[in-house]
Amino acid sequence: MQRLVLFDLDNTLIDRNGAIQDWAAQFAARYSLTDHASTQLVESVQERAFPATFETIRAQYRLQPSANSLWRQYCSDIAAAVRCPERVLTGMDALRATGWRVGIATNGATDIQNTKLKATGLIGRIDGVSVSETVGARKPETAAFEAAAVACGSRLSQGGWMVGDNPETDIDGGRRAGLRTIWIHNGRAWPDRLSAPDHCVPDAEAAITLLLADDCSRSVTT
Ligand SMILES: [Mg+2]
Numbered sequence: 001m002q003r004l005v006l007f008d009l010d011n012t013l014i015d016r017n018g019a020i021q022d023w024a025a026q027f028a029a030r031y032s033l034t035d036h037a038s039t040q041l042v043e044s045v046q047e048r049a050f051p052a053t054f055e056t057i058r059a060q061y062r063l064q065p066s067a068n069s070l071w072r073q074y075c076s077d078i079a080a081a082v083r084c085p086e087r088v089l090t091g092m093d094a095l096r097a098t099g100w101r102v103g104i105a106t107n108g109a110t111d112i113q114n115t116k117l118k119a120t121g122l123i124g125r126i127d128g129v130s131v132s133e134t135v136g137a138r139k140p141e142t143a144a145f146e147a148a149a150v151a152c153g154s155r156l157s158q159g160g161w162m163v164g165d166n167p168e169t170d171i172d173g174g175r176r177a178g179l180r181t182i183w184i185h186n187g188r189a190w191p192d193r194l195s196a197p198d199h200c201v202p203d204a205e206a207a208i209t210l211l212l213a214d215d216c217s218r219s220v221t222t
Pocket residue numbers: 008009010011012164165166
């Protein structure tokens with residue numbers, strides 16, 4: 001039977017934080033804003049960015065372009081800035097070549113998440129994706145994980161793995177959805193108030209190595 005692994009996108013497969021820093025510096029320069037504004041811009045989009053975020057930003061800095069045009073520019077700037085490491089891309093191929101179904105479960109706006117999936121080359125290397133705005137459910141809701149499993153031609157009832165950087169939405173949510181979990185720590189300590197993940201690794205490449213090794217050990221014993 002094929003096995004399922006779902007990955008988070010931002011700060012798991014791609015460096016969203018780095019892309020946001022670069023975007024904010026460019027944006028501040030383009031509209032002759034201060035360095036302080038650049039820091040504030042990072043804070044404005046840190047959690048999530050939606051078209052409405054740019055109505056606030058437009059008013060705050062008295063910018064000429066429409067909020068919609070600022071949002072579209074943001075989508076293309078971020079898409080140009082984000083990268084998925086080559087070893088992660090080839091790791092996704094290796095997982096699928098060894099019988100895994102590989103999906104992405106991400107919270108965010110449909111436009112920008114799909115633009116990033118295309119720009120990084122991830123879209124051609126996965127079996128399915130669930131973007132929260134598209135499916136109408138956000139991690140940690142089980143429905144968001146179920147939508148990703150179904151998009152991959154599977155079901156949560158068949159089990160699987162969730163890999164992500166967010167302790168609440170990815171790992172606690174994934175565990176409640178019945179998935180085994182791998183936390184990308186990105187240099188942080190696990191919050192003790194939550195049940196520990198099954199595994200803790202520094203980055204997505206290490207998570208893929210772990211999954212491939214698990215696959216090998218199982219195929220030896222079965
Ligand atoms: Mg994330």
